[in-house]
Every structure is written in C-alpha cells, then in structure tokens.
Amino acid sequence: MNIPALDETDKGILNLLQKDAHLTIDQLAKQLKKSKTPIFQRIKRLKEQGYIKAFVALLDQQKISPLFIAFPHIHLTSHSEAVLRQFQDQVSQFPEVMECYHLTGDVDFMLKIVLPDMQAYNNFLREKLASLPNIGNVHSYLVLSQAKHDTALIL
Amino acid sequence: MNIPALDETDKGILNLLQKDAHLTIDQLAKQLKKSKTPIFQRIKRLKEQGYIKAFVALLDQQKISPLFIAFPHIHLTSHSEAVLRQFQDQVSQFPEVMECYHLTGDVDFMLKIVLPDMQAYNNFLREKLASLPNIGNVHSYLVLSQAKHDTALIL
DNA sequence: AGTGAAATAGGCAGAGC
C-alpha cells in the first residue's frame, strides 16, 4: 500500500481536529478555503490510512475522582530483544498502565500508572509488576500535581 | 456553583465517550437503556460542568513525521510556593512542553517534550529551559520507542 | 428525570467541471 505524503490541506485538517473533533465539515471547509466534499474525503482517507487513530473525549480526571499518578522507572535483568518485547507486551496488558516508554541510558522502561490512590499503586507494584520475569530495580516517581496535559501536536 | 456527584449513567456516558467520541446519541441511549433526550442533556451538562474537557482526534504522530520524545527531570534551586508556581506557569507556555508534573522526592518536576529531533531538543534545553530562573540540575530521559499510549481511564 | 415525536443541521453520495 502506497501512502502519499500529507499536503497542507491534510495538515490543516489534522491540526484543527486534534484540538476540536466536533468541528463540522462545513466549518473545516470554510477555514481551509475548500468545499465540503474534499474535506470529507480527506478525513475519510486520513482515518483509513491510520493517520487519525481515534476520536475521543478528554475528561477532567481529577474532577471525576481523585487520582494517583506515578511514573515507575524499571531496570530489567536482561536486555535481549525477546525480554524487552515480552516486558512491553505483558505490561501493556495491565489496564492501570496508561503509557509505556523504552528509554535510553541508565533506565530501561518508564511507565505511567493511574490508579485511585497510593494503596492501589502499592498493590500494583507488589502483585502485578513484581510478578513479571526479569524485573530488576524499580524506582517510582510520584505525582503531586499536574500543571499541563496537552495532546495536540504542532504539525 | 454546586456540582452534584456523577451517577452510573453519567459514568457510563463518560466511559464510552472517552474511547470513541463518535458514538451517536442513539447508540449511547441503547447501551445505557435510556432514550435520546436524557443522554443528550447529560452530555451537555458534563461539558458545561467541565467533566469533559474536549473532544479531540488522536493522531499517529510517528506516522505523520518522526518525532523525538524526552522526559527531563528538573531540580529547582528554590522551593518556595512562588518559585514553583512561576516555573509551572512559564514552562507551560512553551508549545513543545506537552505535560508538566510536580513530583515527590529527589526531583521537583518532570516534563514531557515532543519535538522533531534531538537537535531541536538540545536547542530547547539551551535556549528556552535554561533561560528560566531557579533552574538547578536537569537530567533528560530520552525515548527510544513507545509501546502503549492510552487516554481512557476506568471510571 | 424520563419518553416520543417533530424540526433543523450536518454527514455522505452522485453528476459534472
């Protein structure tokens, strides 16, 4: 499948939709100086080709219920490709793991864990994370407050 | 302003919308065993009261252009409330700062920085971050790959 | 707070440039 590069109109659509997905095709068409049909067809194409992964609602999590956020840094005891891949796959299964990054340098992985409270986080570390193979040292960074959380990238 | 707690129907709406914001009111109504009007009214209320912050499109960023992600840990040289607040406010202005967390323990802040490449990140550190007052030590964790990135919370 | 129906606006497809 040959996927062509994005032109300025495509980027314009993505830029606007990642800030507000409820813009109508009419509104997008006006801002991008096109009529409805090409905008509609481009959005359809951008979805099919996977540039747009999903349309979601962003919630004010702290307002709904107080949450505890932690970023554990994890050292593995082996660094073979098989071990790294297995760790990623297994840890991604846990629903409390929101994000998983493979890092350079003196740490192997960083996770973002979101749970109701510190007790639940303690349970996660002891019962779920510690049960995985090849886990070495774990150092947890705990979040006191969150000052910014954007999802929109500049294209 | 008195904001009442969320009932099960509200939580159901939020749970579904944070996974797929393009569900129609009809579809939500069926799944939650209500008719269209109450679902519509509740969504409107949840937006007005700020439980829903935004509806956005999530993009496959790596597919659109290769990106460089880093998590700098930042120590400040002073920890007065004024300094902490000033740091948060100033750093949140930078568009490349996607997230900003105030942490416990041996680090003060962690940022998530997204930029086109490592060169741009180097410039960010030298020209933008270093120009802020009260910056002490900065230790950067660089991302090799990202295995998971969810936004939906379990309510 | 809920249902059901009626009005309006937006998504989506076709013909032609």
Place this chain on the structure above:
DNA sequence: GCTCTGCCTATTTCACT
C-alpha cells in the same frame, strides 16, 4: 481533485408524563 445539488441520518428542541 474540486464545486454543487440533494438525500438521509443524527442532533436538538418541545410538549407531555
């Protein structure tokens, strides 16, 4: 690949329980 026309489905409001 774009504009224009038009249908059809979803959103939004209203009268009522």
